[in-house]
Amino acid sequence: MDVxxxxxxxxxxxxxxxxxxxxxxxxxxxxxxxxxxxxAVSRHLRILREVGLVEVRPDGQRRIYALRADRLIEIENWxxxxxxxxxxxxxxxxxxxxxxxxxxxx
Amino acid sequence: MDVxxxxxxxxxxxxxxxxxxxxxxxxxxxxxxxxxxxxAVSRHLRILREVGLVEVRPDGQRRIYALRADRLIEIENWxxxxxxxxxxxxxxxxxxxxxxxxxxxx
DNA sequence: GGTGTATATACGCTTGCTGTAATACTTCTG
DNA sequence: CAGAAGTATTACAGCAAGCGTATATACACC
Numbered sequence: 414m415d416v417x418x419x420x421x422x423x424x425x426x427x428x429x430x431x432x433x434x435x436x437x438x439x440x441x442x443x444x445x446x447x448x449x450x451x452x453a454v455s456r457h458l459r460i461l462r463e464v465g466l467v468e469v470r471p472d473g474q475r476r477i478y479a480l481r482a483d484r485l486i487e488i489e490n491w492x493x494x495x496x497x498x499x500x501x502x503x504x505x506x507x508x509x510x511x512x513x514x515x516x517x518x519x
Numbered sequence: 520m521d522v523x524x525x526x527x528x529x530x531x532x533x534x535x536x537x538x539x540x541x542x543x544x545x546x547x548x549x550x551x552x553x554x555x556x557x558x559a560v561s562r563h564l565r566i567l568r569e570v571g572l573v574e575v576r577p578d579g580q581r582r583i584y585a586l587r588a589d590r591l592i593e594i595e596n597w598x599x600x601x602x603x604x605x606x607x608x609x610x611x612x613x614x615x616x617x618x619x620x621x622x623x624x625x
Numbered sequence: 626g627g628t629g630t631a632t633a634t635a636c637g638c639t640t641g642c643t644g645t646a647a648t649a650c651t652t653c654t655g
Numbered sequence: 656c657a658g659a660a661g662t663a664t665t666a667c668a669g670c671a672a673g674c675g676t677a678t679a680t681a682c683a684c685c
Contacts, residue, residue, distance in 0.1 A: 414672095421527035422673085426597065433600060439632060450675060455633055457673095474631045474682040482604035489602075491532065492595060494539060498588035520642095528643090545662060559644055561663055580652040580661050 416487045419464045424449060425457050429480060432467060436479035522593045525570045530555060531563050535586060538573060542585035 420426055424446055431437060431445055443454045458478060461467040465484045470477045526532055530552060537543060537551055549560045564584060567573040571590045576583045 417527045417529075417532075418672095421523045423523075424673095426523070429601075433604070440630095443632090451632075452634080452676085453674060459633080471682095476632065480601075480604060482601040483606055485598055485601050486605065488594070488598055491526075492591055492598070495535075495586075495588040495591050496595075498539070498586060499592060500589055524642095530643095546660090549662090555643095556645060557662075558646080558664080562643080565663080577652095582662065 414460055414464055416464050416466065416484055419460055419466060420485075420488070422457065424454075425461060428454070428457060428461060428478075429466060432478055432480040433482070436477050438472065438475040438477050440475065442478065520566055520570060522570050522572065522590055525566055525572060526591075526594070528563065530560075531567055534560070534563060534567060534584075535572060538584055538586040539588070542576075542583050544578070544581040544583050546581065548584065 420429070427446060428442055431442060439455065439458060440451075442458070443449075443451045446454050449457075458467065458469075462469060466481055467478050468481055470479065526535070533552060534548055537548060545561065545564060548564070549555075549557045552560050555563075564573065564575075568575060572587055573584050574587055576585065
């Protein structure tokens with residue numbers, strides 16, 4: 414499984430979104446994805462671990478998951494070649510993105 | 520099938536890459552993906568069509584495929600939230616991307 | 626040590642994607 | 656109109672991904 418496939422799954426994107434706010438124990442992630450059972454979430458976390466998008470740290474009987482966003486650069490690299498083809502009226506979006514790069518809010 | 524799933528398939532990314540150079544008839548795309556048969560390529564093109572990543576124009580008995588890169592903005596929007604978490608030593612990459620935005624080569 | 630909590634793995638099932646082969650459809654050419 | 660070229664669709668088989676249930680492992684606390 415590669416990074417592209419990993420983020421193709423909506424639940425896995427949701428997990429990454431949750432972890433982008435802060436690191437969280439597995440149980441907290443399970444609680445948020447209330448449509449899935451605990452084993453299902455655990456398996457998604459395993460996949461994210463295997464492609465390097467998250468890392469785990471044990472904390473007693475808990476496992477604390479944290480985002481490793483730099484693995485997304487593989488996606489970024491691929492998609493960047495296509496930016497030049499976007500319509501001009503999307504400049505606002507692009508500027509917004511550029512600002513995000515230069516003024517990280519956190 | 521959504522855009523994330525569509526680009527999760529390596530052959531489909533290859534098709535988009537080919538179309539980013541120029542629009543091409545289906546047969547030319549089939550010739551480039553020599554590991555796949557014609558029907559396989561045709562179905563990948565159908566999927567790309569259905570999610571709006573390419574559009575088709577008939578030219579006699581040929582079908583000319585062209586890229587519609589703006590559909591990739593859905594990916595861009597999602598991934599943009601994660602840029603702030605990338606390590607600082609990747610600034611060079613980010614600058615490169617920003618330049619691409621501002622000075623389209625074509 | 627025993628019990629409860631937290632997380633991971635095993636298993637069986639189902640669904641959906643991928644590929645090939647065969648076929649149909651459309652358009653061009655003579 | 657016949658035949659060929661270009662492309663799409665259908666039919667079928669194989670495989671992988673996802674799910675839930677059940678079970679195992681690891682740690683915590685008494």
